Amino acid sequence: MENSNTAEYNSIDTDDQPHKTVGQVTVDNPRIICRGVNVYYDEKHAIHDVTIDIGSNEVIAMIGPSGCGKSTFLRCLNRMNDTIASCKVSGDILIDDRNIYDKNMDVVLLRARVGMVFQKPNPFPKSIYENVAFGPRIHGLANNKAELDEIIHTSLEKAGLFKEVKDRLDQPGTALSGGQQQRLCIARAIAVDPEVILMDEPCSALDPIATAIIEQLIDELREQYTIVIVTHSMQQAARVSQRTAYFHLGKLIEVGPTEQIFTNPQHKLTEDYITGRFG
Amino acid sequence: MSQSAPNAPNNSTASRVQAGLKKRYAQERRFRFYGVLAITLSLLFLSFLFFNISSKGYTAFQQTFIQIDVHFDENKIDPDGTRDSETLSSANYGGLIKSSLRSIFPDVKKRKDKKKLYKLLSPGATFQLREMVMNNPDLIGTTARIWVPADDDYDMLMKGHIDRTLPENERRLKDQDIAWFDHLIESNAVEKRFNLTFFTAGDSREPELAGIWGALVGSLLTLFITLIICFPLGVATAVYLEEFAPQNRWTDLIEVNINNLAAVPSIIFGLLGLAIFINVFHLPRSAPILGGLVLALMTLPTIIIASRTALKSVPPSIRQASLGIGASKMQTVMFHVLPLAMPGMLTGTIIGMAQALGETAPLLMIGMVAFIVDIPAGVTDPATVLPVQIFLWADSPERAFVEKTSAAIMVLLAFLIAMNSLAIFLRKRFEKRW
Numbered sequence: 001m002e003n004s005n006t007a008e009y010n011s012i013d014t015d016d017q018p019h020k021t022v023g024q025v026t027v028d029n030p031r032i033i034c035r036g037v038n039v040y041y042d043e044k045h046a047i048h049d050v051t052i053d054i055g056s057n058e059v060i061a062m063i064g065p066s067g068c069g070k071s072t073f074l075r076c077l078n079r080m081n082d083t084i085a086s087c088k089v090s091g092d093i094l095i096d097d098r099n100i101y102d103k104n105m106d107v108v109l110l111r112a113r114v115g116m117v118f119q120k121p122n123p124f125p126k127s128i129y130e131n132v133a134f135g136p137r138i139h140g141l142a143n144n145k146a147e148l149d150e151i152i153h154t155s156l157e158k159a160g161l162f163k164e165v166k167d168r169l170d171q172p173g174t175a176l177s178g179g180q181q182q183r184l185c186i187a188r189a190i191a192v193d194p195e196v197i198l199m200d201e202p203c204s205a206l207d208p209i210a211t212a213i214i215e216q217l218i219d220e221l222r223e224q225y226t227i228v229i230v231t232h233s234m235q236q237a238a239r240v241s242q243r244t245a246y247f248h249l250g251k252l253i254e255v256g257p258t259e260q261i262f263t264n265p266q267h268k269l270t271e272d273y274i275t276g277r278f279g
Numbered sequence: 280m281s282q283s284a285p286n287a288p289n290n291s292t293a294s295r296v297q298a299g300l301k302k303r304y305a306q307e308r309r310f311r312f313y314g315v316l317a318i319t320l321s322l323l324f325l326s327f328l329f330f331n332i333s334s335k336g337y338t339a340f341q342q343t344f345i346q347i348d349v350h351f352d353e354n355k356i357d358p359d360g361t362r363d364s365e366t367l368s369s370a371n372y373g374g375l376i377k378s379s380l381r382s383i384f385p386d387v388k389k390r391k392d393k394k395k396l397y398k399l400l401s402p403g404a405t406f407q408l409r410e411m412v413m414n415n416p417d418l419i420g421t422t423a424r425i426w427v428p429a430d431d432d433y434d435m436l437m438k439g440h441i442d443r444t445l446p447e448n449e450r451r452l453k454d455q456d457i458a459w460f461d462h463l464i465e466s467n468a469v470e471k472r473f474n475l476t477f478f479t480a481g482d483s484r485e486p487e488l489a490g491i492w493g494a495l496v497g498s499l500l501t502l503f504i505t506l507i508i509c510f511p512l513g514v515a516t517a518v519y520l521e522e523f524a525p526q527n528r529w530t531d532l533i534e535v536n537i538n539n540l541a542a543v544p545s546i547i548f549g550l551l552g553l554a555i556f557i558n559v560f561h562l563p564r565s566a567p568i569l570g571g572l573v574l575a576l577m578t579l580p581t582i583i584i585a586s587r588t589a590l591k592s593v594p595p596s597i598r599q600a601s602l603g604i605g606a607s608k609m610q611t612v613m614f615h616v617l618p619l620a621m622p623g624m625l626t627g628t629i630i631g632m633a634q635a636l637g638e639t640a641p642l643l644m645i646g647m648v649a650f651i652v653d654i655p656a657g658v659t660d661p662a663t664v665l666p667v668q669i670f671l672w673a674d675s676p677e678r679a680f681v682e683k684t685s686a687a688i689m690v691l692l693a694f695l696i697a698m699n700s701l702a703i704f705l706r707k708r709f710e711k712r713w
Contacts, residue, residue, distance in 0.1 A: 080603065085526055111605035118603070122596035124615060134614065135604040185600070192604060 023256035037091035061237035064247035115189035121181035123173035159187035179210025336685025486679030497662030504571020513582030541580035549644030585627020
């Protein structure tokens with residue numbers, strides 16, 4: 001039994017033929033449409049021909065073993081991979097029918113629409129106020145101090161942080177606890193009012209209580225934003241997402257409603273991963 | 280698997296570890312001892328250096344003065360009574376000094392002896408009188424008791440640097456000279472005073488009139504030019520290379536060249552300055568602007584390398600956070616990366632500046648070794664700098680320049696220490712933790 005499994009994973013590894021993703025890759029009201037996305041780091045073929053739709057106002061979780069390319073794929077969605085010189089992306093990623101890898105696509109505009117929260121909380125070494133104010137300020141979203149204050153107030157409120165920090169907005173963001181820092185980063189991301197928020201393992205550096213707060217927050221944010229979350233925790237994926245995508249060695253194996261993926265996976269690899277046989 | 284007690288059989292891990300422990304600790308103790316030894320030795324050398332310099336140099340901060348009564352004779356200064364400034368400035372003040380010395384020692388009759396007598400006082404006394412009269416013409420006709428600087432030989436005698444026990448023909452001051460001076464001491468007309476001249480005057484052939492101020496101003500002007508060229512250029516280069524430039528063969532080539540330039544002997548930069556700045560661009564020779572340019576060339580690689588290191592130490596997560604919100608590359612650099620890298624950049628710059636402050640060789644090539652009496656008033660005036668001034672004084676034959684040299688070294692060291700302290704202060708002040 002064990003041996004046969006290993007053989008199957010190896011065959012996936014060496015197989016460069018186009019493969020078919022199992023499940024429902026398309027949705028009715030897509031926000032982002034990905035068709036045949038390939039990513040290369042120099043010679044290494046990191047993402048193989050990924051086709052998936054990301055629906056409006058849904059939380060979609062990307063799961064899979066380490067090094068399967070889920071974070072790489074996430075970073076394609078707001079072109080954060082641009083900063084890596086050796087990274088090449090091919091295929092189409094469309095927002096509002098425009099390819100974001102188009103030559104005349106403005107990266108600044110794209111990232112204002114597709115925000116990001118990183119694995120490790122990374123507040124700027126500035127005050128809490130300045131952390132949240134940076135985005136609205138560089139994009140010119142506030143005409144005066146009062147408007148800016150209002151944006152910061154609502155962003156912190158949405159991130160569930162306002163009550164805790166309202167008396168110390170001028171204190172450094174780095175002095176907060178890990179969970180508060182991550183919520184500050186979420187507030188910073190939603191201060192520019194994006195359409196999509198990408199979250200790259202947002203809870204991996206946090207304790208269970210802080211994780212629970214963030215998960216609840218993600219659920220609330222879904223009303224206004226589309227959220228793509230990469231996570232190592234299958235329980236987290238099951239708790240927060242409506243759809244789940246399973247990646248394995250750079251390939252998108254299966255996509256489907258979260259409930260179905262976790263209760264009735266169609267692909268063997270997904271099933272093995274879900275049931276904890278590897279990963 | 281049995282539990283290993285401290286005194287377990289030979290083959291257990293614990294006993295093997297225990298057998299080697301003694302040796303391990305001995306090694307550690309030896310290593311620590313070498314460290315302490317190295318620090319002690321370097322502190323010893325350093326304190327020897329400081330002691331040597333300050334014990335030789337501290338006397339330069341005092342100067343021997345002699346009190347004389349001067350009669351400002353109207354017939355000698357301004358016989359026509361016009362009080363015209365030209366007449367006042369060209370009057371024979373030396374004559375006044377001479378006559379007051381003659382009145383102290385009325386026994387000196389021979390022409391040769393009188394000439395030696397006049398050498399008791401520094402030529403600076405004449406200038407001092409002229410200045411007094413120019414500032415206050417009402418002095419004419421009165422008699423004033425004033426302190427004027429003694430000649431450097433008598434200053435040395437006063438400070439004990441001339442051995443009275445030596446045979447007369449081996450001394451600079453003869454028995455008669457010493458007798459005159461002792462007579463002045465007995466009549467309480469000799470005093471050691473704080474040497475203000477040293478801090479306010481430029482260079483001079485006469486040690487008692489020589490000061491460090493000219494060289495200090497020259498150094499400051501030169502460093503100013505170096506700073507305003509080096510800092511913006513260095514920081515901009517580092518930011519471009521580190522944050523914006525593509526990684527290709529050209530940037531590799533530039534990087535290798537910058538690292539090489541940091542190791543080029545400084546005199547080569549002096550030659551370059553001579554060949555390019557003087558011969559091609561005809562910049563004024565010996566001027567701070569020229570020295571500043573040459574030192575800027577020399578300091579630039581240091582600043583670029585320090586700034587790039589500072590930029591590299593800014594965590595990438597900060598850049599990603601900023602880019603992730605949709606900041607442009609330049610906004611990311613200006614708002615987040617540069618402020619975080621600034622303490623490191625400032626430290627690098629100040630250390631580069633301190634290096635430039637102590638640099639002599641390239642300045643010799645571009646004529647800043649000249650003997651310059653006037654205090655430079657601008658960056659195009661001829662000037663010299665502190666280390667070159669030290670070199671010049673160390674080269675002078677007069678005994679009195681020995682203490683001036685040491686004193687100048689003390690001033691230079693004080694400046695270096697101040698600059699390095701500033702670097703540490705800035706680093707501590709602006710350092711941000713995350």
